[in-house]
Amino acid sequence: MPDAVLPSTARTLLARAARVQRDGRALSLVAGVVRSDGLVWSAGRGAVAEPHTDVQYRLGSISKTVTAVAVLRLRDEGLLRLDDPLDRHLRGTPMGDRTVGQLLSHLGGAAAESPGGWWERVPGGTLADLGLAEEHVVLGSARRFHYSNLGFGLLGELVARARGRAWEDVVRSEVLEPLGMTRTTPRPVAPAAEGHAVHPWADVVLPEPEHDAGVMAAAGQLWSTLADLGRFAVFLLGDTGDVLDPATLEEMAVPAGVDSSAPGWAAYGLGLQVVRMDGRTLIGHGGSMPGFLAGVFVDRDEAAGAVSLANTTSGPEPVVFGLLADLRAAEPRIVEPWAPSPPPVSxxxxxxxxxxxxxxxxxxxxxxxxxxxxxxxxxxxxxxxxxxxxxxxxxxxxxxxxxxxxxxxxxxxxxxxxxxRSPYDPDAPVPGGVDERGWAH
Incomplete structure (x- = not known):
């Protein structure tokens, strides 16, 4: 583990993770903080197999960010544009006039969920099996943010058809393996935690189902470990390697449909959640599936990130934000020294x-x-x-x-x-001109 945190910081982080696991009644919770070289601290609480950094949990909607990276790789190769209508690349859906960019940012007006049984608990099929109709377009395009699992299922199918192979094969070869995320898979590979729901009024648990979500897999099916999720946090901090141009990652983090100069907000970019919290802008994604909760967020100004995985359907607070605040308070980043540099203009x-x-x-x-x-x-x-x-x-x-x-x-x-250069300079091309009487009193 590179450059581990100070012992006092480690205790503070462990205390937070322990309290979240206990108070949130998660059967197990693993959490870590990340700097540019990877995990610098991690811990497992509850019924966690060892080593805790290598146990798989479901990522849920963090899978959407992986899917978005695959889509933007297509864009960077010139195979599509974000302004392209979906129908240009994936024909036969009622969302055909919505753009790729709108679907990536949840501005396409697609229904939140796919039709039929709840896809998170019912095995899925092909796009044709969904039987999409006009009723599954619930809002006008670019009208408002509306989180859509269905939209990302369609984006996964777009990726598969553009590459001529299954979505999971594309993300494995183009995103996961190049990032060293070799323990991130579409189905669990031991050691893997079992998903559980916790009874609201008693300390008893119920196993949750696990299955292949079919075309909806791109919205939330991936499983991963704390170590792999830490590598993904390093990617979000800017170490994109050969997977994505750094400028494209910056583009993903631009909030869509929100004024980012406002003092407090939460928004969505292109497959990334963008959150303003305590004067900081954090990027990443949360995830949930029956039996599991996950989170990965980074603070690029602090060059730090936090990751967490738990096997419970609901309950614990989002521990990653607290871990980032603890790390920033205990070990604030020491920035590079200022040095003179030539200005880009005279x-x-x-x-x-x-x-x-x-x-x-x-x-x-x-x-x-x-x-x-x-x-x-x-x-x-x-x-x-x-x-x-x-x-x-x-x-x-x-x-x-x-x-x-x-x-x-x-x-x-x-x-x-x-x-x-001066207020309403009469010698400059001021639109509408300047009154010849000038300033008066």
Whole structure:
């Protein structure tokens, strides 16, 4: 285990995991924290086989993130676009006019569950066996976030047809094996925990069923170990290897349909949950299936993650968030030292600019980026910008995300908003012109 945490931190983490297992009445719980090299602390509580890091549990909806990675690999290869309608790649469903990107971000309006028996407890079949109809489109496209297991079942089928082999074969060869997740499988391989429900009024348990979910497997069927889930957390921290371009992982983590500048929110990107908690932005996914709960979330600013697996249908609090808070409080990340770096534009371009009468700052950031935003203490729109080959810049986030920034000697043009060196500079191309009478009292 690389660079283990301090003994005092380990005790704090163990105390939290122990309390969650006891108070949540999970038959067993395994949990760990991760840094860039992998698990730095882990523990097992309850009826856990040894070694606790190698026992399989069901991942539930963390499988969706694995499926999303496979979809985005297709996109990066040019085999599809996120704006493509589903019907272009998977014909014959009532969701044919919904885009791949909408399904990845749960904005496609597909029903939450597949028709027929509850797929999490009933063996599944093929796409044709589902018998999808118009009634399984429950909302208009891009109307609102609506979590859809069915949507990810369809994405798994899209992956299978694009590659010409089963979904589980694709994710194994293209995602799991390259990440070293050799103990992550579509069905349990011993040693594996048995799923249980705990009676609400007594300390007794009931075994839960396990089966092949068929076409719905891509939404939640994978089994994994704490060690493998730790490797996946390292992937989410940015060590994507040959599996995914780091820029694509960044794209997955962009919240869809929510203002990420708000002080507190929870959203969904492309196969990733994005949560704002205690002033931190965390990315990852939770998972649940009958008999099991799972979680993997990372704090990229702290270069740390947390993972957990339990064999109970419901009960324990999401321990991963508490573990991340404990680790951050006990052993905060020591950031790299600041060092001078050349700005991406000349110094005379940087500094104060005015949108109408409102002062803003254009300043250089590390990695060749620019930031345009209001003066400290003032409200207003702010965005980072990256250079493009044609000499313009493009907004990365905030109000100006995707919008072009053009820099001239006397003004900035940001998607038709003009910023000038002085408030309403009459010599700059201010939209609508400037009253010739000028400022008066």
């Amino acid at each position: 110094l005379d371009v940087l500094g104060t600019w005015f949108w109408g009468p409102a002062p803003h700052l254009l300043r250089a950031l590390p990695k060749g980026l620019l930031h345009l935003g209001p003066l400290p203490g003032r409200a207003g729109r702010a965005s980072r910008f990256a250079a493009r080959d044609d000499g313009t810049w493009v907004g990365l986030d905030g109000y100006y995300a995707g919008e072009p920034l053009r820099i001239a000697h006397d003004h900035l043009d940001v998607g038709t908003f003009v910023f000038t």
